[in-house]
Amino acid sequence: MDDNYQKALSLIQQAKEKNLTELYIHLDLTELPPEIFELENLTELDLSSNQLSSLPDGISKLTDLTKLYLSSNQLSSLPDGISKLTDLTELDLSSNQLSSLPDDISKLTNLTGLYLISNQLSSLPDDISKLTDLTELDLSSNQLSSLPDGISKLTNLTELDLSSNQLSSLPDDISKLTDLTGLYLSSNQLSSLPDGISKLTGLTWLYLSSNQLSSLPDGISKLTGLTGLYLNSNQLSSLPDGISKLTNLTGLYLNSNQLSSLPDGISKLTNLTELDLSSNQLSSLPDGISKLTNLTELYLSSNQLSSLPDGISKLTNLTELYLSSNQLSSLPDGISKLTNLTELDLSSNQLSSLPDGISKLTNLTRLYLSSNQFEVGSEIYELSAQDQIKEILKWQKAQKAGTLQPIHEAKVIFIGESNHGKTHLIELLKEECIKRKITTTHGIERSKVQIGCGDKDIRLNIWDLGGQEFMRSTHQFFFSERSLYVLVTLARRERNELNHWLKLANQLGNKAPVLVVINKIDIDPHDLDRKGLERDYPNIVGFVRTSIYDCKEQKATDSLKLLKNRIKEIVGDKASMPGVFEQRPPDWFTVKEELEKLEEKGTHFITYNEYENLEFIKDLPEEERKSNLKLLSMLGAVVSYVDDPRLIDTNVINPQWIMDGVYAIINDPEVKDKNKGRLHIGDLERILSKKKFPKERHAYLLELMNKFDLCYAAKDQKDVYFIPDLFEDIEPDYEWHGEASIHFRYYYDDFPPDAFMTRFIVEMHQDIIDEKRWRSGVYISNGSCQAKVYQTYSKNYIHIEVIGNKGEGRSYLYTIRESFRKLHEPFPQMQIKQEVLYKGHWLDYLELIELENVNETQYHTKLKERLPVTDILNGYSTSIDRSGTQKHIKIFLASSAELKAEREQFEIFIHRENQQLYKKGIFIELQLWENFIDAMSPTRLQDEYNNVVKHSDIFVSLFFTKVGKFTLEEFKAAFGQFKNTGKPLVYTYFKEATIESGTLNRRDANSVFDFQDKLKELGHFYTVYNNIEGLQLHFKKQLEKIMDKLFLSEPIRL
Known part of the structure; x- marks a missing residue:
């Protein structure tokens, strides 16, 4: 009897003793304890995320069940007894291996929600027509090529999801489902729509993306209740005039079609807040677009636009405007009126200058200007949006004055x-x-x-x-x-x-x-x-x-x-x-020369305060001081992180100082040969010259090594760090708990991926299993899945093997792939191939996605079969992931060092949530501010912190016995951002627990109470938790409540 089975028995016993009506078991069980069928009072049973291959007949005894969740298992069939659970209103069988449904499922006539996502269904039983109480039916990611006629009898349906199947047509009788508010047909093979679709006048959401539609029926104009219409990735060359009647639309998605013009009537869609026209063939925009004054997001990338209409200046509610990959040589002066813009993408055009008025866009936080014809240094594009504007305008001014000088x-x-x-x-x-x-x-x-x-x-x-x-x-x-x-x-x-x-x-x-x-x-x-x-x-x-x-x-x-x-x-x-011949304004050279003089005198580093007080620098505006230092840093003349409060007080004038320090650590015989990459912070006093590397700068060196993924802090050993480049080459012994269900790999085209492997170990170090890592590989786990990620010697591959059921395995693979995507991102020119394993043969993952997008198959000569493209891909990713429409929730978690355990457990909790959310097209990105309280100092700058907060969806802060001197100021930045824009949503938690005598001083206690009082004054209500389980449960419930608010443009069905 394994530990998980024992835990399940314990949960069942508790439920029996307390006469519970709800029971949740997620423990990787391969079989159910028979005692569970004695809980005849259960009304809700959640057995999702286990490894059940079958259900015992005993399930039929739980006749009081109204909700049964069996998603993310390995069920290939259902027992006949399930038909006796006639009180069921919700049944979730998603992410299993069902190829058919039993006819007796028709006896579950009280069902209102039936979820069959990601199975292997090629047809539905005719008797499904008897489930007339159904309001939600989700059949996405199956192999359905047709629908039974009886589906038209499910007239109470409000949501029907048929996305990611193989439907080439819809039955005419679908017109009888007049209560539908959401119809999801993306990623099928539809070349036309039945005329009867015009009768579905209750629809508010219609998804038709990734099909083969070349035109729309005129009757679509009757769907006047639509608020969201998704037509992206089809073959539309024009839009019917009747689209102008869809005046309730708030989101219209037409990207990746073949549109060369827009009908004048589009100007009547005045409720639009999002309009996506990217990847079409538009050479101009109609003047009427200026009437869409409620637009907040406008996507026009990858068209053939050579100019923008003056009327674009009237779209003053725009917060995001995407114009990359067009043929723009200038911007209209009116762009300066779009003062609500936070994101502007102008990359890959033919711009050589910016209008002076662009400086009025003070809310811009993201600006993309690369691949144009500006004669400025490429490092400028790495500055913040506001700094980019200031530097380019300063450069333009110097150009006119003739004072630019070559480097x-x-x-x-x-x-x-x-x-x-x-x-x-x-x-x-x-x-x-x-x-x-x-x-x-x-x-x-x-x-x-x-x-x-x-x-x-x-x-x-x-x-x-x-x-x-x-x-x-x-x-x-x-x-x-x-x-x-x-x-x-x-x-x-x-x-x-x-x-x-x-x-x-x-x-x-x-x-x-x-x-x-x-x-x-x-x-x-x-x-x-x-x-x-x-x-x-x-x-x-x-x-x-x-x-x-x-x-x-x-x-x-x-x-x-x-x-x-x-x-x-x-x-x-x-x-x-x-x-060598790039030009810079004169003050850039003056700053550079002042710093070089200090280097010649033997100065290795200065604090930011010392930098500010240098002769020439002190006369510059604050923003120019920072931007000059950033630009010099990007060129390698200095090393400075003025936006990082942990690193700001060490601005390195002589980069050789850093390299000498880092390589002294890496080359130290005791660290390298004896300890195999294990470094204690106390070792630095022995390794580094006391004169050249004062003790107070040791933490800076380690923080810098951590920033560049050269080392990571040990989980359970204080002041201990590990350097993966120095790990042993020998793979440690480790016994897998089963066969890997997912095999994925990266091929680096004869390029050795050593650095990517060691950096991945650093990135994922929180998931490492019992220090089972070596220089070219690692064993990791997120609590419910395990993975082995390793580099091969014979060829330049990094292999990923994942153990876990299909749904959870795909989710963990996504986490791993996201980590590698971020590591690969700075090197777009690298040829990196992604491959998946199918019947012993490696297949090109991206090539399979291309085949799926055009609804093609491919004959594999060695396997002697046509590849089931979608089935193969579904083993590795969801259709939403592949379509590029995966939604990301960015959570910023701030806490002090004393809550390290809570922080680590919260991270594990987010991993588990991602397993379920990933299937629904959502992924949580967690950013940790590990020493939120401790890292703040009077000299820190707000840019990095404010930037993280602005681009977060949720801000979570944890407190216990300490509140830092600047914590209130940092909190106000987040809370003020929320009050102004609605994001990030702010959650504050205080741990309430017994504190050992003598560990809390009066000053810390008073600061905590004062901070709580200030929160009340601000109108923010914090939550007290007793243990990590309570924290997780509360936040999980909050997450469920706010999910729809985070994605207003598209409903999320959890």
């Missing part, structure tokens, strides 16, 4: 294997002779060289990357665009070795130029296959052969002069290194 600096990164002579070559480039003893580079060394290029001087910022294998994944963080890569190699090296470095530069450097240096030709006079390498890597800009002939004199040889001249030619060529 005339180039980043040159030397890469290659250890002991190939990189450091010697750099020393000779600097000094023309070697003046110091050179040892192996353990990490990264930076140096500067001034070279003359014609009538100008260009400074080379040289980065020397150590070649040791164990440091390579760490080095990848320093690869960047706008650089020249100098690959130092020897003539007779393995091609695989060259491929490794060339692919790194090609993919992480976004095809930046590479100069290949064949060194030590005095020892080996052979050459490389230059033509072959140039063919495979077009970004190679040349080859140079070098050596040091006279080892005694150690002077630069003629070959070194060739190398220096070739570097001059490349960095002096605007086509090869455009970043």
Whole structure:
């Protein structure tokens, strides 16, 4: 008898003793204890999220049941006795393996809700027509190719979900379902709609996305009650004039069609708040669009718009406007009137300037301007929306005044294997002779060289990357665009070795130029296959052969002069290194020079207050101080995180200081070899120079390593951190509890994914099972599913294996894929293939989705069968996930360090909620502010905090015995945002528990009570909880209540 079975028996015994009428068991049970059938008073039984393959006949004894939930199991059939549960009003059988329903289901005539999502039903019994009390019927994600005629008798239906099936037509009698308010037909094979659909005049929501509709029936104009109409991903080339009669519409979704124009009548849809016209063929917008003054979201990306009508200025309620991937060369001045905009996407157009009036858009928090024709540095696009506007307008002003100056600096990164002579070559480039003893580079060394290029001087910022294998994944963080890569190699090296470095530069450097240096030709006079390498890597800009002939004199040889001249030619060529010639306003150079003077004096870092008081900086406006520091940081001149309260007090003028500290930790023999990546914060006093790295800066280094996914804090060991790059290579022994039901993998096209694997371990460290991790893999669990994620040696794969039932497994896979998606996001140029396993063969996941979108199948020659595309995909994701319409709820959880256990349990709770919500197209993103109280300081800046709050849907804060000095201020930011915009919804919890004598001082107690009084004054009511279970239960109920409010544009059926 396993633990879970024992827990189930305990729950059943409690229910019996207390005569409970409701029972919930989610324990991965493979069978039910027979004692459960003695609870004949039960009215509600929830057995979802187990692993039941069958139900015993004893279920028929529970005749008082009104609600039975069996979703997310492995049921392939139902017992005959289920027909005796005639009091049932709700029956949920979603996410099982049912291929048919028993005829006797027709005896459950009191059913009002029947949920059969994600099964394998290819047909419905005719007798389903007898369930005439049904108001909700959900048959989504099955294999239905037709509907029985009897479905027309279910005239009490208000919601019918048939999405993600194989329906090519609808019966005419569907017109009899006149009580329908929601009809969901997305992801089928419908090429037309029956005329009778016009009789469904009670409809408020109609989903027809991802079908094959080329036109709409005229009768659609009679559906005047519609508030949401989803027609995206069809083949519509025009809209009927009658659409103008749908005046109650608040959401109209026409993206991914073939529309080249809009009917004039669209101007009559004045209740619209959301209009999606993206991915069509629109070359202009009708003037009448200016009448849609209630619009808050307008999507026009991926069209052929060359201009915007002046009337767009009348859409003053817009909060989100998406115009990316068009042909806009200018913006109308009237855009300045859209002062409610919070998000504006103008990327991938032909804009070269912004109107001055854009500075009036003070509510903008997200602005996308990349891939236009602005002649500003690309780092500007990484600033906040307001800073982007200020910097571009400042740049435009300086351009008009003729005061812009070119940067005339180039980043040159030397890469290659250890002991190939990189450091010697750099020393000779600097000094023309070697003046110091050179040892192996353990990490990264930076140096500067001034070279003359014609009538100008260009400074080379040289980065020397150590070649040791164990440091390579760490080095990848320093690869960047706008650089020249100098690959130092020897003539007779393995091609695989060259491929490794060339692919790194090609993919992480976004095809930046590479100069290949064949060194030590005095020892080996052979050459490389230059033509072959140039063919495979077009970004190679040349080859140079070098050596040091006279080892005694150690002077630069003629070959070194060739190398220096070739570097001059490349960095002096605007086509090869455009970043060298980018221009900046004069104050940018002044700030940079002031900081460089400090570096020359040996200053490694300064506080933000010290920065603000520098001679030139103190005269600048506050916003310019911050933005100048951010821009310099993005270029690598300094390292500064002015938006992070934990890191703000250390602004690093000399980035070499950070690299020396990080690599000293990584290279420490005790941490690396003896402890295999385990680091105690006390070790830093031994590892780091006391003069160079004062003790008060140790936490900064660790926080920075954590920020870049180089380490993570141990769950149950105070002041202990783990560095995955230093873990053992050997996989630990671990016994799986069953066979993996899901196999998914990423293929990195000959690119070693080491860094992604170790960063994933950091990202998911809260889920690690009993420290079962190694350098290239990890075992993780979210409480109900387990997964093994590991990198293979033979090829560049990262495999994901998940154990758990279908529904929960897919949900956990989504969590894992989301983590990898975020890790891959900064490298869009990388070719990463996603594959799924089917009958022993790996299939391209994205290719399967494309097949599903066009309702095609594919013959697999090795399997000798046509692939059941949707069935395969349903094993790995939901149709909502694949359609890209997955809704995300962002929860910001703030707490102090003393509530670490609550924070971790809350995270596990969210994992479990996601298992159920994922099937309904919802996913919760949890952002933790782990030291909410402790991290606040007088010098912190609000940008990062405010930005997180503004883009959160729910703000949760937990308190116990402490309230920080600035907690009220931070709370007001969130609560004020809620009062102004309705988001985030704010929930505040205080833990009420026995406190050990002597652990709470009077000052802390008073601050807690004062804070509670202030909350009451603000009109906010907090909740007291006794234990984590109480906290979870209360928040779960709140989440259920507010779900619809979070997605006003679309109803969520939980």
